Amino acid sequence: MQSRGDRRKLVVGNWKMNGTRAANDRLLQAILSGWRPLQHVDAAICPPFVYLPQLAETLASSPLIVGAQSLNPRANGAFTGEISGEMLSDCGCHYVIVGHNERRRMQSESDLYVAEQFLAAQESGLTPILCVGESEQAREAGNALDAIGQQLRVVIEAAGLEAFSRAVVAYEPIWAVGTGKTATPEQAQEVHTFIRGQFGAQGNGLVILYGGSVKADNALSLFAEPDIDGALLGGASLNAEEFIAICQSAEQVATGMTQ
Numbered sequence: 425m426q427s428r429g430d431r432r433k434l435v436v437g438n439w440k441m442n443g444t445r446a447a448n449d450r451l452l453q454a455i456l457s458g459w460r461p462l463q464h465v466d467a468a469i470c471p472p473f474v475y476l477p478q479l480a481e482t483l484a485s486s487p488l489i490v491g492a493q494s495l496n497p498r499a500n501g502a503f504t505g506e507i508s509g510e511m512l513s514d515c516g517c518h519y520v521i522v523g524h525n526e527r528r529r530m531q532s533e534s535d536l537y538v539a540e541q542f543l544a545a546q547e548s549g550l551t552p553i554l555c556v557g558e559s560e561q562a563r564e565a566g567n568a569l570d571a572i573g574q575q576l577r578v579v580i581e582a583a584g585l586e587a588f589s590r591a592v593v594a595y596e597p598i599w600a601v602g603t604g605k606t607a608t609p610e611q612a613q614e615v616h617t618f619i620r621g622q623f624g625a626q627g628n629g630l631v632i633l634y635g636g637s638v639k640a641d642n643a644l645s646l647f648a649e650p651d652i653d654g655a656l657l658g659g660a661s662l663n664a665e666e667f668i669a670i671c672q673s674a675e676q677v678a679t680g681m682t683q
């Protein structure tokens with residue numbers, strides 16, 4: 425049975441709708457020049473679709489992994505403006521984020537649609553990062569775990585538990601995303617324990633990230649929690665020093681766990 429020490433840590437930078445070719449080059453060069461090798465942590469960057477080839481090329485001989493922010497679940501066809509999983513694989517992606525709360529809200533992506541994306545990602549050889557999280561209202565009403573349980577259940581029913589051996593889950597409380605309000609380590613740990621519990625014995629191997637205003641100065645205390653295996657970063661991933669420092673915090677905690 426896998427334990428906490430067997431799970432690699434993972435830090436994923438979601439650049440959201442930010443960047444230009446020139447700005448990306450500057451940011452990537454700053455990250456690469458400040459990078460210190462990580463033994464127990466994987467690090468990935470998910471830029472906007474149009475910059476995937478740029479990142480795949482720049483990061484090709486680096487330890488940094490490339491991911492995408494979304495995909496259309498169909499294989500191909502008359503879906504103007506959409507991008508398939510096969511296209512993402514073809515562009516050098518390893519991960520793809522599905523169910524990010526910004527897309528659930530702004531693009532009206534339903535739980536069922538997210539489940540289709542999850543399946544399509546795996547069919548294309550990508551590792552989905554499934555985002556779940558509750559609204560502020562749900563938290564205040566004491567319904568946070570119900571809301572998250574429902575989001576997970578729809579994907580588990582569609583894909584099966586075994587599919588999560590090739591997936592990552594990210595807990596992102598909506599009220600903490602881009603707001604500067606972070607869930608306390610204890611609040612996040614409670615939800616991560618709940619999420620892991622939905623997968624039975626298989627949950628021991630599942631990498632579960634926390635996302636929502638993670639910064640260099642709060643990462644260590646979050647990563648120290650037994651069920652927080654890394655972070656999905658927004659704003660902090662646009663700053664090389666912050667991004668590197670957060671990856672190093674994950675390494676520090678992971679190194680402590682293996683000693």
Ligand SMILES: O=C[C@H](O)COP(=O)(O)O
Binds near residue numbers: 603657
């Ligand atoms: O995908 C990343 C999350 O939405 C977190 O964003 P944030 O770190 O800017 O709060």
